[in-house]
Amino acid sequence: MPIPVAFMQLSSCWGCHQSLLNAHLGLLPILPELDIVYWPAVVDFKHESLEKREDGSIVVGFIEGVARTKQDTANIKLMRKKCAIIVAIGACACYGSVKGLANLFDKEDLINRKFKEVESITDEDPQEPTVNVPGIEDYIINVKEIVDVDVFIPGCPPTTENIIAAISYLLTLVGEGPESLDKNKTVCDNCKLFDKGCFLDQGKLCYGPITAAGCDLMCPHNGEICYGCFKPTNKPSEKAKQLQELLHNIEVLDNESAANLQHFLDLYLGVANITNFYFRGDLLQRLAYEPDSFVVKEIETDKGPKLVLDTSTTGNKILDNIIGYSLYLLKNDPLFKFSSKTVCSTCEREVVDKVPTDLKRDYEGLPTMDKCFLEQGYICLGPVTQAGCGTICPNKANAPCLGCYGPPVGIEDQGSKFISTLGSLCADKDPKEIMRVIKDPAGLFNRFTLADSILGHRYHDKMEDN
Amino acid sequence: MVKEIKVEPITRLEGHGGLRIVIGDDGKVKDAQFNVTSTRFFEKFCEGRYCEHVPRITPRICGICPIPHHLTPTKAVEDAWGVEVPEPAYKLRQLLMNAKQYSSHVLHFYALAAPDFLLGPFADPALRNVVHIINKMPDVGAMALKMMDFGQKLCADIGGKSVHPISGIVGGMKKPMDEDARDRFLKQVDEQIEFTKKTVEIGLKVVEDYWDIIANVGVVPTYYLGMTKNGVHDIYDGDIRIVTPDGEKIDYDIHKYLDVLGEHIPDHSYATHMYYKPAGYPEGIYRANTLAMINAADKMATPLADEALKAFRERIGPISHHTFAYHWARLIETVEAIELVKNLLEDPDIVNPDCKTLDIEPKEGIGIGVTEAPRGLLLYNIWSDADGICKKLNLLVATNHNIAGIEKSLMHTAKQVFEDKALEGLKLPDPWIK
Ligand code: SF4
Ligand code: SF4
Ligand SMILES: [Fe+2]
Numbered sequence: 001m002p003i004p005v006a007f008m009q010l011s012s013c014w015g016c017h018q019s020l021l022n023a024h025l026g027l028l029p030i031l032p033e034l035d036i037v038y039w040p041a042v043v044d045f046k047h048e049s050l051e052k053r054e055d056g057s058i059v060v061g062f063i064e065g066v067a068r069t070k071q072d073t074a075n076i077k078l079m080r081k082k083c084a085i086i087v088a089i090g091a092c093a094c095y096g097s098v099k100g101l102a103n104l105f106d107k108e109d110l111i112n113r114k115f116k117e118v119e120s121i122t123d124e125d126p127q128e129p130t131v132n133v134p135g136i137e138d139y140i141i142n143v144k145e146i147v148d149v150d151v152f153i154p155g156c157p158p159t160t161e162n163i164i165a166a167i168s169y170l171l172t173l174v175g176e177g178p179e180s181l182d183k184n185k186t187v188c189d190n191c192k193l194f195d196k197g198c199f200l201d202q203g204k205l206c207y208g209p210i211t212a213a214g215c216d217l218m219c220p221h222n223g224e225i226c227y228g229c230f231k232p233t234n235k236p237s238e239k240a241k242q243l244q245e246l247l248h249n250i251e252v253l254d255n256e257s258a259a260n261l262q263h264f265l266d267l268y269l270g271v272a273n274i275t276n277f278y279f280r281g282d283l284l285q286r287l288a289y290e291p292d293s294f295v296v297k298e299i300e301t302d303k304g305p306k307l308v309l310d311t312s313t314t315g316n317k318i319l320d321n322i323i324g325y326s327l328y329l330l331k332n333d334p335l336f337k338f339s340s341k342t343v344c345s346t347c348e349r350e351v352v353d354k355v356p357t358d359l360k361r362d363y364e365g366l367p368t369m370d371k372c373f374l375e376q377g378y379i380c381l382g383p384v385t386q387a388g389c390g391t392i393c394p395n396k397a398n399a400p401c402l403g404c405y406g407p408p409v410g411i412e413d414q415g416s417k418f419i420s421t422l423g424s425l426c427a428d429k430d431p432k433e434i435m436r437v438i439k440d441p442a443g444l445f446n447r448f449t450l451a452d453s454i455l456g457h458r459y460h461d462k463m464e465d466n
Numbered sequence: 467m468v469k470e471i472k473v474e475p476i477t478r479l480e481g482h483g484g485l486r487i488v489i490g491d492d493g494k495v496k497d498a499q500f501n502v503t504s505t506r507f508f509e510k511f512c513e514g515r516y517c518e519h520v521p522r523i524t525p526r527i528c529g530i531c532p533i534p535h536h537l538t539p540t541k542a543v544e545d546a547w548g549v550e551v552p553e554p555a556y557k558l559r560q561l562l563m564n565a566k567q568y569s570s571h572v573l574h575f576y577a578l579a580a581p582d583f584l585l586g587p588f589a590d591p592a593l594r595n596v597v598h599i600i601n602k603m604p605d606v607g608a609m610a611l612k613m614m615d616f617g618q619k620l621c622a623d624i625g626g627k628s629v630h631p632i633s634g635i636v637g638g639m640k641k642p643m644d645e646d647a648r649d650r651f652l653k654q655v656d657e658q659i660e661f662t663k664k665t666v667e668i669g670l671k672v673v674e675d676y677w678d679i680i681a682n683v684g685v686v687p688t689y690y691l692g693m694t695k696n697g698v699h700d701i702y703d704g705d706i707r708i709v710t711p712d713g714e715k716i717d718y719d720i721h722k723y724l725d726v727l728g729e730h731i732p733d734h735s736y737a738t739h740m741y742y743k744p745a746g747y748p749e750g751i752y753r754a755n756t757l758a759m760i761n762a763a764d765k766m767a768t769p770l771a772d773e774a775l776k777a778f779r780e781r782i783g784p785i786s787h788h789t790f791a792y793h794w795a796r797l798i799e800t801v802e803a804i805e806l807v808k809n810l811l812e813d814p815d816i817v818n819p820d821c822k823t824l825d826i827e828p829k830e831g832i833g834i835g836v837t838e839a840p841r842g843l844l845l846y847n848i849w850s851d852a853d854g855i856c857k858k859l860n861l862l863v864a865t866n867h868n869i870a871g872i873e874k875s876l877m878h879t880a881k882q883v884f885e886d887k888a889l890e891g892l893k894l895p896d897p898w899i900k
Contacts, residue, residue: 015529
């Protein structure tokens with residue numbers, strides 16, 4: 001059965017859709033899987049038809065663009081109501097993209113320039129249009145601050161491969177899974193070790209009791225524990241209690257158990273690292289990006305009261321408590337680190353120390369193709385930008401990274417992070433020379449993330465004070 | 467009773483808009499509005515940015531035609547600072563523009579326009595889209611996808627990315643094409659020319675099928691805004707050319723644009739209404755885009771395209787006001803684009819590393835850059851200070867040139883449809899896809 005999906009375009013440029021369409025022949029296998037119920041750029045369904053759909057009936061809703069007009073804001077809320085999973089696609093929907101630079105100005109200045117001051121305007125007393133147009137928002141608020149967003153696919157635009165991989169992944173997530181999958185049984189049900197001293201009896205964490213049946217039991221039958229890649233079952237086996245007890249014996253993680261838990265959660269709930277998108281349903285990623293977004297609660301166990309992170313991932317109490325306790329342990333593990341790479345990590349240029357010679361503006365000279373841009377003196381945002389694009393600009397176009405994939409995990413503000421990086425790389429440089437090249441830090445370092453940055457918030461706060 | 471007909475949103479359009487037609491008690495059309503409902507204020511927030519970075523911000527105005535939005539501001543900054551560009555860079559930019567022109571025109575023809583023609587205007591809206599065409603005419607669908615893919619891949623190769631390119635820089639281009647890549651594209655280009663010929667055949671068949679509509683509906687005399695280089699059709703470089711409703715052609719240096727192009731702020735659209743200043747508003751309302759370019763050109767730059775232009779003029783005359791002839795004009799431009807792509811790929815300058823002027827000094831100045839984007843003339847006017855910071859920016863964006871013209875032809879056609887009942891007597895062909 002094709003899965004109902006909707007594509008919503010807010011104020012944007014259509015570039016993310018173009019990037020998707022750039023798959024061209026690659027679209028042919030995916031299209032039959034999709035029941036496109038709204039996509040104004042491509043199909044003829046009108047807005048009214050979207051409003052009339054049953055709430056929550058659209059499985060995946062893609063949102064491109066920023067909330068520049070009041071209609072955009074209303075459309076974001078409408079999509080949240082109609083769709084089960086909301087995907088923010090592209091830098092606009094994730095961070096505001098360049099449109100967020102408008103937050104550096106008052107709304108009045110924006111309107112005056114466009115509708116009153118522009119040199120080619122000939123009206124005597126031109127006014128902001130107000131008839132049959134939706135009205136302009138005071139400043140750009142990111143989509144994720146207006147509604148809950150489940151998936152983020154960054155990039156301006158995200159590469160075709162990123163988008164196709166994300167869609168394919170989401171399709172498997174909401175699809176029916178392999179035919180052999182049986183959610184009413186568990187891996188334990190067919191396991192040869194069940195009554196022959198299984199891993200749990202040996203004191204090893206094995207997740208078979210809470211994992212749906214359907215695999216060929218390669219792991220336990222070959223001496224490996226089950227890490228749960230067939231995802232949660234609806235009916236945990238009787239051994240789930242044993243697993244829980246073993247888990248509750250752990251108070252603090254050592255290296256081995258931390259790796260075990262992380263691997264389990266990754267396969268059991270996660271995205272298995274197929275793309276660079278941020279999926280909030282992947283609780284490990286969420287733990288890395290937004291550790292404080294979880295509520296901590298206390299549960300009663302055989303070993304006394306225990307703290308867990310409150311997730312209702314499966315709706316099954318035993319399962320949720322196992323997941324919640326694992327996450328709680330990881331959260332308090334100072335070594336917990338979700339690997340997030342930067343653009344530099346896939347750069348083919350030769351790098352020694354990234355310390356710039358003389359800083360240069362981009363029009364000066366011509367960089368060579370083989371050496372790190374920073375070392376040649378050109379500002380490159382590679383060190384503070386999330387990997388995922390394949391390092392296109394530095395390696396394919398001889399152009400420094402502008403930062404369009406946003407900051408990597410754990411970095412809140414791409415711009416301030418770059419300033420401190422540059423500061424330490426240029427410790428022995430004349431500050432005047434540095435200032436010549438960075439007169440516009442907001443435009444250079446927060447080009448894509450201003451609406452999501454400290455600078456953006458400062459402006460935001462100023463608005464709220466008034 | 468007063469009746470309001472609304473189309474919300476207009477679909478298969480790159481942007482946001484709705485239509486409103488008001489019909490009075492007497493059955494007369496009282497009002498016809500084209501409401502563009504989104505705007506993003508690039509003109510303002512580019513202020514304060516480094517001039518050389520403006521071209522790395524403005525492509526985000528349009529994901530379909532980011533290439534003109536990358537190269538045109540680059541040209542404007544070069545104009546402001548007095549920077550020359552080496553010949554190989556000029557040719558690389560021409561190639562980049564034509565690769566984009568090719569893929570965008572094919573996308574427009576097959577994905578945005580063809581569903582109306584191949585399925586017929588009264589087909590089920592749920593099916594009236596390119597996905598359905600791909601399902602029902604897989605050969606044509608696959609060919610269309612291969613054409614767009616060729617153009618987009620070529621854009622990506624030269625521009626770094628096909629959507630939001632980064633290879634243009636004040637003074638030239640960041641790198642030439644690699645020889646390997648050049649050879650790869652050259653190998654495919656003859657097949658692409660064949661595809662284009664097939665597309666023209668399909669297009670001409672559609673023209674015959676719908677001749678009654680093309681010749682009778684939406685025939686709206688307006689002015690036209692195009693660009694030519696010494697009278698020859700050119701999308702990268704040239705003068706502004708205005709064509710009057712009677713077909714008179716007047717050339718203007720781009721630096722005189724403020725004498726020629728006026729902007730009226732309507733109360734019902736965020737996109738403004740452009741008009742030809744000497745004729746005043748609304749008399750001077752003009753249209754841009756393919757038909758305007760074809761009306762403006764004395765000839766096309768390449769032989770096959772020039773033949774196609776001649777065939778067009780034999781059928782329609784020296785000037786066309788036929789709104790539906792936009793599609794035909796687009797095909798003529800598509801032919802030129804692929805011919806130019808071939809010529810440029812064969813030019814050794816395309817792999818010449820001398821593609822950037824090295825010594826550049828910013829200076830205070832006002833610069834203007836113009837190209838012809840796939841949807842119409844694109845003009846950037848930038849004010850640079852002595853440090854090369856953008857102080858002010860004015861943009862006359864491709865689609866914007868057409869807003870008033872679209873509204874005018876909407877009014878015209880609404881009257882034809884609702885007052886004169888023009889549709890009733892029209893001959894519609896059997897749809898190709900049922
Ligand atoms: S700073 Fe830029 S050029 Fe240097 S390694 Fe990182 S991505 Fe590559
Ligand atoms: S290199 Fe940087 S700016 Fe270029 S596409 Fe990748 S993340 Fe975006
Ligand atoms: Fe403008």
